[in-house]
Amino acid sequence: MSKNKLTHLKELESESIYVMREVAAQFEKPVLLFSGGKDSIVMAHLAYKSFYPAAIPFPFLHIDTGHNFEETITYRDNLVKKLNVKLLVGSVQESIDSGRVEEETGVNASRNKLQTVTLLDTLEKYRFDAALGGARRDEEKARSKERFFSHRDEFGQWDPKNQRPELWNIFNGKKQLGEHFRIFPLSNWTEMDVWQYILQENIKLPSLYFTHEREVFERDGIWLAYYPFMQLKPDENVVCKRVRCRTIGDITCTGVTISEANTLEDIIDEIAASRITERGGRSDDKRSEAAMEDRKKAGYF
Amino acid sequence: MSGYLDMELLRFTTAGSVDDGKSTLIGRLLYDSKSIFEDQIEAVKAASDRLGNEEVNLALLTDGLRAEREQGITIDVAYRYFATPKRKFIIADTPGHIEYTRNMVTGASTADAAIILVDARNGILEQTKRHSYIASLLQLDNVILAINKMDLVDFSEDVFNKIKSEYEVIAKKLKLKHIHYIPISARDGDNVVNPSDRIPWYKGNTLLHLLETLPVQEGISELPFRFPVQYVIRPQSDKFHDYRAYAGRLASGKIKVGDRVTILPSFTESTVKAIDEGEASLEQAFAPQSVAIRLNDDVDVSRGDMIVKSDNLPSIDANISLLVCWLNHRPLSIGAKYIIRHTTDELFGIVKDVYFKVNINTLENVPDDKTVKMNDIAHIRIKTSKPLRYDLYSENRITGSVVIINESTCETVGAGMIVESLEEQTFSI
Numbered sequence: 001m002s003k004n005k006l007t008h009l010k011e012l013e014s015e016s017i018y019v020m021r022e023v024a025a026q027f028e029k030p031v032l033l034f035s036g037g038k039d040s041i042v043m044a045h046l047a048y049k050s051f052y053p054a055a056i057p058f059p060f061l062h063i064d065t066g067h068n069f070e071e072t073i074t075y076r077d078n079l080v081k082k083l084n085v086k087l088l089v090g091s092v093q094e095s096i097d098s099g100r101v102e103e104e105t106g107v108n109a110s111r112n113k114l115q116t117v118t119l120l121d122t123l124e125k126y127r128f129d130a131a132l133g134g135a136r137r138d139e140e141k142a143r144s145k146e147r148f149f150s151h152r153d154e155f156g157q158w159d160p161k162n163q164r165p166e167l168w169n170i171f172n173g174k175k176q177l178g179e180h181f182r183i184f185p186l187s188n189w190t191e192m193d194v195w196q197y198i199l200q201e202n203i204k205l206p207s208l209y210f211t212h213e214r215e216v217f218e219r220d221g222i223w224l225a226y227y228p229f230m231q232l233k234p235d236e237n238v239v240c241k242r243v244r245c246r247t248i249g250d251i252t253c254t255g256v257t258i259s260e261a262n263t264l265e266d267i268i269d270e271i272a273a274s275r276i277t278e279r280g281g282r283s284d285d286k287r288s289e290a291a292m293e294d295r296k297k298a299g300y301f
Numbered sequence: 302m303s304g305y306l307d308m309e310l311l312r313f314t315t316a317g318s319v320d321d322g323k324s325t326l327i328g329r330l331l332y333d334s335k336s337i338f339e340d341q342i343e344a345v346k347a348a349s350d351r352l353g354n355e356e357v358n359l360a361l362l363t364d365g366l367r368a369e370r371e372q373g374i375t376i377d378v379a380y381r382y383f384a385t386p387k388r389k390f391i392i393a394d395t396p397g398h399i400e401y402t403r404n405m406v407t408g409a410s411t412a413d414a415a416i417i418l419v420d421a422r423n424g425i426l427e428q429t430k431r432h433s434y435i436a437s438l439l440q441l442d443n444v445i446l447a448i449n450k451m452d453l454v455d456f457s458e459d460v461f462n463k464i465k466s467e468y469e470v471i472a473k474k475l476k477l478k479h480i481h482y483i484p485i486s487a488r489d490g491d492n493v494v495n496p497s498d499r500i501p502w503y504k505g506n507t508l509l510h511l512l513e514t515l516p517v518q519e520g521i522s523e524l525p526f527r528f529p530v531q532y533v534i535r536p537q538s539d540k541f542h543d544y545r546a547y548a549g550r551l552a553s554g555k556i557k558v559g560d561r562v563t564i565l566p567s568f569t570e571s572t573v574k575a576i577d578e579g580e581a582s583l584e585q586a587f588a589p590q591s592v593a594i595r596l597n598d599d600v601d602v603s604r605g606d607m608i609v610k611s612d613n614l615p616s617i618d619a620n621i622s623l624l625v626c627w628l629n630h631r632p633l634s635i636g637a638k639y640i641i642r643h644t645t646d647e648l649f650g651i652v653k654d655v656y657f658k659v660n661i662n663t664l665e666n667v668p669d670d671k672t673v674k675m676n677d678i679a680h681i682r683i684k685t686s687k688p689l690r691y692d693l694y695s696e697n698r699i700t701g702s703v704v705i706i707n708e709s710t711c712e713t714v715g716a717g718m719i720v721e722s723l724e725e726q727t728f729s730i
Binding site: 004005006007008009010011012013014015017018021022024025048049050051052053054055137138144145160161163164165166167168169170172174175176187188190192193196199200 | 308378391535538578580698
């Protein structure tokens with residue numbers, strides 16, 4: 001690498017930090033959506049770097065489905081303490097209890113979709129005008145058309161056919177009353193970039209991402225972690241396997257990978273050799289061909 | 302370990318329509334570089350079956366929205382990613398229809414290079430000129446003319462040479478810098494990732510090899526130093542009581558500790574005390590790094606200001622000539638006031654006049670038509686509410702570009718490239 005050239009990781013980092021600072025400058029009340037997954041952990045790291053030695057100038061918001069891996073919650077609480085940021089939690093259970101949403105039933109029941117209502121309610125409650133998320137364009141085909149600054153109308157909806165053009169590095173965060181923006185600083189990162197960056201920056205991750213023994217069962221070719229609140233079909237059996245999470249979301253729809261990967265280097269090798277995308281294990285995307293597009297239009301992450 | 306932490310990043314745009322084989326080409330690049338996964342291929346196979354396509358339709362891989370799949374057209378810019386051991390690539394995949402000029406301009410605005418597809422059977426068409434004009438307008442350093450479907454013209458060297466010499470005339474007229482010609486068959490993969498033994502007379506690079514070796518970020522750190530201030534970092538904590546740094550991303554050039562700088566618009570001078578990047582302090586920084594700069598003097602600096610080296614100042618003027626691409630269904634209105642975003646600065650601008658429109662199919666100027674509608678490109682003059690600190694777009698893509706915003710709808714309605722005023726204008730086409 002010659003002297004005055006940035007590596008791809010450095011250039012991506014520089015772009016994301018630029019976006020974070022634009023958000024702090026252009027919006028009155030931004031918030032960072034924190035799920036406890038690796039992408040939001042990278043987001044937290046970038047936010048820290050963007051404003052150091054000042055504190056991160058926005059709180060974190062966790063939309064809690066109530067179906068979390070415990071490790072995620074422990075990790076989250078330690079991280080916000082270390083970064084000295086305020087943590088807000090939007091609870092899907094509360095949305096269910098107050099009758100805002102109805103719990104899905106049946107074997108494929110998931111609270112993943114219900115999160116949208118809790119998210120929009122929470123954004124409105126605190127009057128947040130920009131919500132930073134860790135979504136990447138390489139994740140899913142509907143996401144490949146997403147902007148860095150993604151405009152949402154007063155109903156929180158995304159109109160993919162009528163997006164604002166985004167040119168050079170000029171981001172237009174102007175909006176009418178009641179509207180808000182979703183901001184995606186990691187837009188240009190791939191899964192591999194995220195892992196390489198975690199390695200380069202020596203970022204600590206929850207142990208879930210590394211190999212561990214866990215009770216799992218197979219459904220439609222995907223291994224799911226077993227928890228007592230999950231309903232099994234008659235032909236499904238709980239077995240013990242060495243697995244790791246490739247993504248971390250709501251337990252009911254996060255597939256785990258059979259893996260012996262114990263270090264970041266192992267994980268990077270495993271992803272390089274993998275022939276399945278990371279969302280290939282997400283049953284929420286498999287509900288229909290446009291499942292992600294439909295959820296995004298309604299205001300999903 | 303099979304990942305590389307120090308690859309370079311190349312951003313390129315592809316222009317063309319499905320008929321030129323653009324989707325097939327992108328599918329081929331992704332597939333042959335092993336960037337497509339099994340579950341993606343299976344989803345595309347299933348969708349192809351459902352739509353009654355006999356072969357696996359790679360276009361379905363690249364069309365993300367429901368409406369696009371239903372109508373078989375690309376509506377919006379889609380971004381795609383792949384990597385080889387040498388480089389990571391970002392493709393801005395833009396639709397080629399005439400009504401989507403705004404998408405091509407958007408995709409090209411962040412690109413280092415453009416791939417323009419030509420069907421070997423049809424040669425240079427109006428749309429080839431249109432795509433080339435946009436590559437020239439947005440000042441892309443490298444244009445790759447991919448002459449596709451060579452299998453359908455018997456891999457004829459004569460056909461290739463004829464198209465090449467015809468294009469050279471256009472390239473000269475448009476002042477394109479570096480042009481590369483490659484005969485390919487995207488469908489069969491000739492010269493895309495792997496060299497073709499069916500085209501023995503072609504001795505040049507394959508497309509992928511060319512993409513891996515094109516110069517990137519070249520020159521941007523050699524330009525004059527421009528640092529638009531984004532945000533002021535003031536910790537207000539006991540430990541960092543007197544800390545004050547100006548955060549931003551170097552638009553161009555480089556800076557080191559001790560350099561003498563001038564802050565615009567106040568013209569205050571100071572020297573660089575420190576360059577911070579997170580917890581680290583750097584001796585120097587170069588574009589496009591994001592850093593925070595501390596100065597030795599207590600000066601007044603805020604967002605929208607620009608820090609430059611004292612020995613090389615930008616132009617400063619409130620009368621600005623622009624080549625503008627109009628992006629909105631409401632036409633440009635002469636005499637109207639718009640919000641102008643330039644680097645991190647924001648001000649008002651009034652459109653004083655439209656000098657001419659560009660017919661991007663014939664590459665001719667149309668002086669008497671002053672109606673600038675969506676997808677039109679025009680030379681206009683604006684007067685801004687305070688002077689802009691700028692460089693010409695031809696010299697600096699970041700300090701030479703503006704975005705025009707409608708004050709009442711808040712929409713982004715225009716993209717402008719700063720050019721010399723018409724009197725000094727040498728950009729003739």
